[in-house]
Amino acid sequence: MSTTKISDLVNPIVMADSISAKIEKKIVVSPFARIDNSLVGVPGDTIYVPQYSYIGDASDIAEGDAVDTTKLVASTTKATIKKAMKAVELTDEAVLSGYGNPVGETNNQLALAIASKVDADAMDALLSAQLQYDGSDKTINYDGIVDAIDVFSEEGNTEKVMFIHPKQMTQLRHDENFISADKYPGAVVMTGEIGMIANTRIVPSRRVTLNPEISEGYVLCSPFDEDALTVVEDAAGDGEIALEDVIADIPDAKAGNSVRHQEAVGEGVFYINPIVKIESDEQTEDEAPALTIYLKRDTNVEAQRESLRRVTDISVDKLYTVALSNNSKVVLAKFKK
Numbered sequence: 001m002s003t004t005k006i007s008d009l010v011n012p013i014v015m016a017d018s019i020s021a022k023i024e025k026k027i028v029v030s031p032f033a034r035i036d037n038s039l040v041g042v043p044g045d046t047i048y049v050p051q052y053s054y055i056g057d058a059s060d061i062a063e064g065d066a067v068d069t070t071k072l073v074a075s076t077t078k079a080t081i082k083k084a085m086k087a088v089e090l091t092d093e094a095v096l097s098g099y100g101n102p103v104g105e106t107n108n109q110l111a112l113a114i115a116s117k118v119d120a121d122a123m124d125a126l127l128s129a130q131l132q133y134d135g136s137d138k139t140i141n142y143d144g145i146v147d148a149i150d151v152f153s154e155e156g157n158t159e160k161v162m163f164i165h166p167k168q169m170t171q172l173r174h175d176e177n178f179i180s181a182d183k184y185p186g187a188v189v190m191t192g193e194i195g196m197i198a199n200t201r202i203v204p205s206r207r208v209t210l211n212p213e214i215s216e217g218y219v220l221c222s223p224f225d226e227d228a229l230t231v232v233e234d235a236a237g238d239g240e241i242a243l244e245d246v247i248a249d250i251p252d253a254k255a256g257n258s259v260r261h262q263e264a265v266g267e268g269v270f271y272i273n274p275i276v277k278i279e280s281d282e283q284t285e286d287e288a289p290a291l292t293i294y295l296k297r298d299t300n301v302e303a304q305r306e307s308l309r310r311v312t313d314i315s316v317d318k319l320y321t322v323a324l325s326n327n328s329k330v331v332l333a334k335f336k337k
Contacts, residue, residue, distance in 0.1 A: 027115045027124040028192045028205055032161065032278045033322065040295060045081040047294055049323045071103040079323040081296045086113040087315035093313070099202035102333040110316045114299065121322040122291055123163070123207040126274040129330035130220040132252060134262065134269035136211075138167050140335040142177040145198050148275055148333035160200040161190055162275045165208040168335070169194065177191060200275065211272055212337060214265040217249035231257040252327075270334045277329040290329035295320050 015124035031211045039047065061067050088110065094102045145162065163174065171193070172178050192203045218241075221228050229241040233255045236242040246253045253259065275291045296319035303315045324330065 001319050003033065003102075004232070024028060027122075028190075028203060029119040029126070029163065029207060029307055032190075032289065033293045034289040035123060035323070036292050036294045038294075039081065040297065042156060045296065047081075047321070047323075048076040048078050049079055049292065049325050059275060073209040075156055077323055077325075079294060079321045081294065081319055081321050083314060083317055083319050084117040085111055085317040087313055089311050089313050092310045092312075106314055110314070112303075114316060115194040117148055117324065118293070118318070120207060121204075122293075123205070123274070125291055125324045126276065126323050127272060127321045127332065129274065129332050130252065130327055131331045132219045132221060133331055133333045135219075136336055138336055139171050140271070141171065142175050142197055142272070143327065144335060145200060145275075146335070148273075148331055149198060149200065150224060151331045152277065152328070153222055153224070157199050158277055159310055160277050161203055162197075162200045162333070163205045163208050164203045164273055166206060166273050168208075168271060168273075169204055172197065179201075191290075201278075208271055210268040211265060213246065213271050214262065216264040218246040218253075218259045219262050220250060220253070221258050221260045225260055227260040228258040229260060231255055231259055239254055253296050268337065270336050273333045273335060275331045275333055280319070288326040288329075290324065290326050291322060292325040293320055293322050 039045075049247070086088075086326070088106045090102055090106065100252075131151050135144040135148065135150050138144060149160065165266070168254050175197065177199045178195055181193055184196075184240060189271060190203050194199050195202050229239060231243055231246060231253055232240045233243055241259065243255060244256075248260050250257070250259065278279070278290075297317075299316060299318050301314065301316045304315075306313065
């Protein structure tokens with residue numbers, strides 16, 4: 001007669017594969033992020049993410065004349081690997097009773113815990129983006145989303161995803177331009193996607209928050225913004241502002257940027273809705289994604305037996321970091337609460 005052992009039911013290798021598969025399905029904010037494995041098996045826990053500036057359009061050059069060279073400028077974002085971890089303790093009685101499948105539920109809960117943490121970090125990274133659209137005087141609607149998309153200054157309307165708070169769903173569903181996901185000719189692309197508006201996929205997430213208290217200062221904006229000012233190196237005239245005047249609010253500002261002045265705003269007045277480009281304009285952009293998840297070690301599951309207590313501790317961890325790797329592919333749209 002064979003005896004069922006706890007070690008037969010709690011197998012870390014099997015659980016690791018199961019949990020890894022579940023994590024990918026439960027992640028909402030970061031499925032469009034690129035996974036970078038370059039740090040796996042390599043010493044060090046800090047990376048510097050480069051972000052290159054556009055060198056400008058080509059110029060007409062007469063025959064025999066030399067073209068002026070342009071300096072390729074890159075800013076960097078520092079990102080440090082961290083460890084996300086969660087653990088569950090199971091008694092022998094719970095495992096062997098079979099009531100409610102505690103081992104399977106443990107798999108599910110651990111996967112959800114890690115996925116939720118990755119999502120939270122991804123949203124935090126998106127909220128560090130510099131391009132903004134201020135529609136905080138009106139609730140979310142088609143016209144506002146179109147204006148926010150125009151901040152990208154695209155030549156063509158590429159595919160995007162927009163994260164909204166669940167409380168904004170009703171307002172969008174009443175908009176005649178909103179296309180519900182159940183009316184798509186094909187399947188949804190994003191986890192949690194409810195529909196589309198202005199070629200932008202809409203995904204509700206409770207990680208979309210109301211604004212913190214905002215101080216007065218300058219923010220990047222679209223050159224088509226009616227309040228836009230052009231950043232210049234030194235002297236500023238009509239429609240211009242000197243680089244030294246905006247550098248305190250926008251550390252990465254450079255000549256040629258479009259900025260505008262924002263007033264101080266109290267906390268909790270509007271939602272901050274990230275809009276993320278998930279496709280590149282092949283004519284003008286490289287393939288650098290908006291977000292990159294840098295993995296040091298993927299999902300790792302360990303089980304530890306405490307014989308005297310007849311319990312098994314199951315823990316899962318993931319060593320990674322999430323960084324905003326392309327500022328030009330994220331716009332933070334502000335819409336009234």
